[in-house]
Amino acid sequence: MSEAVEGTALQLRSLVKRSGELEVSLAEVPIPEPGPGEVLVRLEAAPVNPSDLGLLFSAADMTKAVASGTPERPVVTAPIPEGAMKSLAPRLDASMPVGNEGAGVVVAAGASPAAQALLGKTVAVLGGAMYSQYRALPAEQCLLLPAGATPAEGASCFVNPLTALGMVETMRREGHGALVHTAAASNLGQMLNRICLADGVKLVNIVRKPEQAALLRSIGANWVCDASAPNFMHELTEALVATGATLAFDAIGGGKLAGQILSCMEAALNRNAREYSRYGSTTHKQVYLYGGLDTGPTEFSRSFGMAWGMGGWLLFPFLQKVGPARAQELKARVAAELKTTFASHYSQRLSLAEALQLENIAVYNRRATGEKVLIEPHRG
Amino acid sequence: MSEAVEGTALQLRSLVKRSGELEVSLAEVPIPEPGPGEVLVRLEAAPVNPSDLGLLFSAADMTKAVASGTPERPVVTAPIPEGAMKSLAPRLDASMPVGNEGAGVVVAAGASPAAQALLGKTVAVLGGAMYSQYRALPAEQCLLLPAGATPAEGASCFVNPLTALGMVETMRREGHGALVHTAAASNLGQMLNRICLADGVKLVNIVRKPEQAALLRSIGANWVCDASAPNFMHELTEALVATGATLAFDAIGGGKLAGQILSCMEAALNRNAREYSRYGSTTHKQVYLYGGLDTGPTEFSRSFGMAWGMGGWLLFPFLQKVGPARAQELKARVAAELKTTFASHYSQRLSLAEALQLENIAVYNRRATGEKVLIEPHRG
Numbered sequence: 001m002s003e004a005v006e007g008t009a010l011q012l013r014s015l016v017k018r019s020g021e022l023e024v025s026l027a028e029v030p031i032p033e034p035g036p037g038e039v040l041v042r043l044e045a046a047p048v049n050p051s052d053l054g055l056l057f058s059a060a061d062m063t064k065a066v067a068s069g070t071p072e073r074p075v076v077t078a079p080i081p082e083g084a085m086k087s088l089a090p091r092l093d094a095s096m097p098v099g100n101e102g103a104g105v106v107v108a109a110g111a112s113p114a115a116q117a118l119l120g121k122t123v124a125v126l127g128g129a130m131y132s133q134y135r136a137l138p139a140e141q142c143l144l145l146p147a148g149a150t151p152a153e154g155a156s157c158f159v160n161p162l163t164a165l166g167m168v169e170t171m172r173r174e175g176h177g178a179l180v181h182t183a184a185a186s187n188l189g190q191m192l193n194r195i196c197l198a199d200g201v202k203l204v205n206i207v208r209k210p211e212q213a214a215l216l217r218s219i220g221a222n223w224v225c226d227a228s229a230p231n232f233m234h235e236l237t238e239a240l241v242a243t244g245a246t247l248a249f250d251a252i253g254g255g256k257l258a259g260q261i262l263s264c265m266e267a268a269l270n271r272n273a274r275e276y277s278r279y280g281s282t283t284h285k286q287v288y289l290y291g292g293l294d295t296g297p298t299e300f301s302r303s304f305g306m307a308w309g310m311g312g313w314l315l316f317p318f319l320q321k322v323g324p325a326r327a328q329e330l331k332a333r334v335a336a337e338l339k340t341t342f343a344s345h346y347s348q349r350l351s352l353a354e355a356l357q358l359e360n361i362a363v364y365n366r367r368a369t370g371e372k373v374l375i376e377p378h379r380g
Numbered sequence: 381m382s383e384a385v386e387g388t389a390l391q392l393r394s395l396v397k398r399s400g401e402l403e404v405s406l407a408e409v410p411i412p413e414p415g416p417g418e419v420l421v422r423l424e425a426a427p428v429n430p431s432d433l434g435l436l437f438s439a440a441d442m443t444k445a446v447a448s449g450t451p452e453r454p455v456v457t458a459p460i461p462e463g464a465m466k467s468l469a470p471r472l473d474a475s476m477p478v479g480n481e482g483a484g485v486v487v488a489a490g491a492s493p494a495a496q497a498l499l500g501k502t503v504a505v506l507g508g509a510m511y512s513q514y515r516a517l518p519a520e521q522c523l524l525l526p527a528g529a530t531p532a533e534g535a536s537c538f539v540n541p542l543t544a545l546g547m548v549e550t551m552r553r554e555g556h557g558a559l560v561h562t563a564a565a566s567n568l569g570q571m572l573n574r575i576c577l578a579d580g581v582k583l584v585n586i587v588r589k590p591e592q593a594a595l596l597r598s599i600g601a602n603w604v605c606d607a608s609a610p611n612f613m614h615e616l617t618e619a620l621v622a623t624g625a626t627l628a629f630d631a632i633g634g635g636k637l638a639g640q641i642l643s644c645m646e647a648a649l650n651r652n653a654r655e656y657s658r659y660g661s662t663t664h665k666q667v668y669l670y671g672g673l674d675t676g677p678t679e680f681s682r683s684f685g686m687a688w689g690m691g692g693w694l695l696f697p698f699l700q701k702v703g704p705a706r707a708q709e710l711k712a713r714v715a716a717e718l719k720t721t722f723a724s725h726y727s728q729r730l731s732l733a734e735a736l737q738l739e740n741i742a743v744y745n746r747r748a749t750g751e752k753v754l755i756e757p758h759r760g
Binding site for chain 1: 434435466467468469470471474476633634639647650653654655656657658659662669672676677678679680681682683685686687688689690691692693694697
């Protein structure tokens with residue numbers, strides 16, 4: 001079962017230099033030796049999620065990126081606007097590995113029974129530095145994939161599936177009865193739609209293009225609103241009246257959409273109001289901004305009364321809040337429904353070197369719905 | 381003790397007509413008879429709070445207001461922009477009394493011991509329709525003022541004092557260690573400053589003019605930041621480092637201030653960060669928008685990580701949340717410190733008719749710090 005696992009291997013690195021330059025390159029790093037409770041995973045597949053791009057390219061202006069190095073060891077450099085450097089102080093001149101999650105085969109294991117039990121198995125892993133050929137990790141951080149599942153099928157086991165499950169869980173914990181989701185045709189959005197259909201949760205899907213609306217309807221979505229349509233606000237209000245949704249998860253972040261959702265929620269709540277309240281509906285309306293597909297400023301007119309909230313939402317604090325037992329239940333569901341509810345689709349599969357080619361970066365850095373990249377660290 | 385309390389009396393009314401016109405006038409209404417548990421209060425003083433203006437003038441464009449009627453029965457009309465009419469549907473063609481709070485003398489009382497005990501006493505009252513000459517209210521809704529306190533001194537017993545106390549209480553309940561307040565030179569801001577000095581709570585005061593900064597410093601404020609100063613963001617960050625404040629109450633609402641506060645909180649939290657976190661500080665930063673002195677849109681760049689929230693904050697839901705026992709404790713403190721901590725200052729005292737003169741409206745509708753009006757409903 002064991003193979004030669006010593007020497008060095010490739011790892012993608014992102015470096016913000018004090019001079020105001022980003023440098024992304026491939027480093028040769030020693031293959032780690034697993035500790036007693038650890039396993040060594042030969043990583044076969046790791047997705048590029050929007051949440052990886054912030055660490056990977058930082059605040060650099062990638063339209064000005066320049067390629068250098070060799071085909072096998074490409075180097076990408078790009079300038080970082082001066083205004084953004086201040087917030088990057090803690091990472092200056094520190095070469096950082098990238099990649100939140102991935103999947104691969106356990107090729108070596110420490111002495112502990114839990115580690116030994118995983119030897120030869122295909123596992124999904126979470127924990128950073130996944131754009132690497134090898135990673136040593138605690139055995140309990142591995143999610144054993146069902147028999148027959150490939151690393152590519154298990155590469156996106158954590159970020160999107162747990163985020164989608166976290167939205168439904170948050171809805172229940174915070175006393176809301178239905179959900180709104182934006183950028184709803186994304187991999188994550190399609191997962192959420194499947195979860196809500198299975199669990200009987202009413203979901204209002206907001207998309208930005210007619211073809212995305214059609215896609216969601218084709219997979220059974222009941223409420224789909226196209227933000228590019230002229231009657232969007234009306235359609236959204238009708239969907240909110242029908243579903244009673246007072247909680248939204250927004251992947252866009254910038255622009256007016258979050259505020260528009262709150263305004264439509266308020267209009268839906270007031271549809272049958274009998275009494276004028278100068279402070280608006282007393283029902284709490286909440287939008288969580290969990291992504292920033294639009295990195296521009298967020299803007300809203302406060303036309304939704306006083307019972308409202310906006311805020312950031314992140315997977316890791318959520319998992320801490322629900323506790324390890326519940327987190328484990330959610331992970332077990334992901335493994336059990338890996339090829340159905342939680343199936344991911346990729347538009348491109350790239351080697352580590354290919355991931356640093358400017359033409360590929362230009363595609364996956366667009367964060368466009370339907371364009372998701374899988375890095376295969378051992379592909380030549 | 382009793383006096384003639386029958387017949388009719390004046391009451392200020394605000395009416396939004398379906399035609400898109402606001403009409404504010406004085407109505408003659410029957411003096412109510414107190415029920416068994418009620419008292420009849422002869423209202424002597426009622427402040428115009430920013431929170432009253434929304435009901436009083438609704439969304440009308442008061443720069444286009446027109447006066448008619450007689451000096452004793454003035455009528456003010458003003459157009460309402462078409463876009464605002466939709467949200468006013470529940471109040472169309474309903475003539476509404478105005479005035480959240482006030483103070484006066486109990487001139488008649490129902491049979492209950494609680495009501496009888498208040499006969500002849502000076503009380504502060506909360507509950508709407510206070511721009512009236514008489515109001516019947518449940519005895520338990522009255523706050524008995526200390527001996528020697530005048531109605532003018534007790535007129536602002538509830539909205540500002542309980543809001544200021546509510547901010548400190550919210551800070552403690554939500555686990556923050558210090559506070560930020562905007563429009564901090566206002567009556568409410570000065571109260572909050574006195575409360576925080578007395579209670580040992582660190583308070584960062586944000587004002588919009590140098591003279592307001594000087595005023596606050598003259599009454600003992602330790603941290604004052606002038607948003608009109610070129611180095612405002614730097615000064616605010618320094619004050620946040622010094623105080624550790626992660627909760628702000630913002631009276632402005634519109635513009636960029638709320639977002640700037642979150643950004644400076646984040647910068648303060650990261651000042652001594654040893655490790656780069658791509659998601660920013662994990663400490664939750666919160667801004668509550670409790671007012672809308674700037675009615676324009678709210679705008680922010682999301683430069684403060686993911687652990688943040690914005691939301692509406694209102695006094696009445698807060699009082700419900702803390703429950704009647706705690707609310708009563710807060711009210712007792714207001715009565716006990718009426719002439720010190722909770723003293724209010726008025727720039728003008730107006731009769732009901734004077735309150736409807738266009739030149740007076742132009743002044744108090746500016747919501748400018750330092751310009752607060754007291755209506756004296758029985759003044760000729």
